[in-house]
Amino acid sequence: METLALYIHWPFCAAKCPYCDFNSHVRDKVDQAAFAVALRAELAREAGRANQAGRRTLASLFFGGGTPSLMAPSTAAALVEDAARLFDLAPDIEITLEANPTSVELAKLRDFRAAGVNRVSLGVQALDAEALAFLGRKHDTQEAITALEHARQTFPRVSFDLIYARPGQAEAAWRAELRQALALAADHLSLYQLTIEPGTQFATLFGRGAFRLPEGDDAARLYTATAEEAAGFGLRPYEISNYARPGAESRHNLAYWRYGDYLGIGAGAHQRLTLPDGRLMAARRHRAPEEWLARVQRDGHAVVEEEALSPRDRAREALLMGLRLHEGVDPARIARRSGLAFEDCVEPGALESLAAEGLLEWRPDGRLAATPDGLLRLDALLPLLVR
Missing domain, CATH: 1.10.10 (Arc Repressor Mutant, subunit A)
Structure with a gap:
């Protein structure tokens, strides 16, 4: 029986970035205890379904969002403990937490490490002050560098994200920024080309002509430069936007790309699960956090769509x-x-x-x-x- 991946979604952020179309929400207050109980309830339900034909081995657990580093570390610890009780854990299980490089979240990283997280993915996005402001990030360049250094001291595996093909970005400037990032990198980088997603603030501004993005050959040159610079630091591309040293690839994301089974719990989470009769079931949960919580409290889950894929x-x-x-x-x-x-x-x-x-x-x-x-x-x- 193939191994299983588990995704846990924390839907809250301190602010909504203008480029982001993820299921993320800004709230003044969050009932951390209630969301922790609900996440654990959904996990228990899905584990029962996943283990119908025998206890599955969990190869990866990914806390995504939103901004899961805003979650109480005790919630992460409880979910890791539940996962260990409900599944067999692979000896080299990868447990990832997404985090932002702000001082508030940085202070909690050691608590997440104690909770069992062994890989952190930092949303740096840029090492340029003007670009960080354009992207709506709440940290500055020095905070990002400090966070990366702290993360490398705390976790055995560290990844971070950068966004390129920004307005007016020249190839030479991107190469210089990327070299700085690669010098700080541990073993993995996610390098995403900026795209305009429907429903985002950037979509509105782009539609009004407020800014333009590199296109065609200009965008292609930036993509090629990205691979060349990463290779110079020993990171090879293993997916369109992801670069890693051999053996440091994201095992969790490889489960998606290799089309393995994965569970998804939390508001808006998707999953693919093979049942004992061979059907591959696709499921999606309610996106709105408060409605998701109410449904889990009432029904034990918040699945709003489920179908057997043809x-x-x-x-x-x-x-x-x-x-x-x-x-x-x-x-x-x-x-x-x-x-x-x-x-x-x-x-x-x-x-x-x-x-x-x-x-x-x-x-x-x-x-x-x-x-x-x-x-x-x-x-x-x-x-x-x-x-």
Whole structure:
């Protein structure tokens, strides 16, 4: 039986960043105790369903958000303890906490380490004062550097995020900022190209023409520069936006990209769980924190949608996720997860033409992968390839 990943969503933030379309909410007060009880209740319910055919092994636990470092460390400790009681834990289980590099959250990091967290992911986003202001971040450059240094002293594994392709960003300036970041990095970096997401403050401002973003060749050069600079520090790209030293890849996110089973608890969380009869169930929880809490208190869960995915949907999801990885996809695994022969999962004419254009390639180990040029154009080629 394959290992399992667990995602726990803390939906609250100190402020809403203008680029963010995640399920995050700003509240003056949060009933920490009530949310802790509800999260533990949902976890117990989902563990019962996941273990129907035998006790599953948990390979990763990820506290995401929102800003889970605003959670009481005692809540994280209780959830880690529950996970250890409800599942078999992999000997090298990865337990990640997302955090912001502010002084308030920094003071709690040792408590989260004592709670069992062994990997922290810091939302730095930039090491440039003007960029931090534009992105709506609440920390300055020195706070970010201090947080990274403190995190490296506290956790065995550290990652942080940066956002590039910002308005007016020149390649030379990005390379210099990235070198500074890489000198501070431990073993993992997530480097995201700024995109305009519907419903965000940036979407409104961008629509009014308040700013422009690098496009086309300019954006491609920044992407190429990102990989070159990371390679100089020993970090290789293993997914479109993620770079790591060998062995330091995010095991939790690999579970998504390799299309494994994962549980998702908390407001708005999604999950994919294979039942003993072979059905792959997709579920989603209510997004609004207060309504999520009320439903869990009333029903023991806040699932608002659940369906068995069709073989075609399984194949589509596995391809959409897996081709983001530099390792590509294993046709045999996609066939097992979907119940369809691999050749029935893709458009054969599109596969042939995309390979001829140098956007996809068959690897010697039999995997199908996007080439470097294909990764740059993945959003455009996937609709052509996936049936």
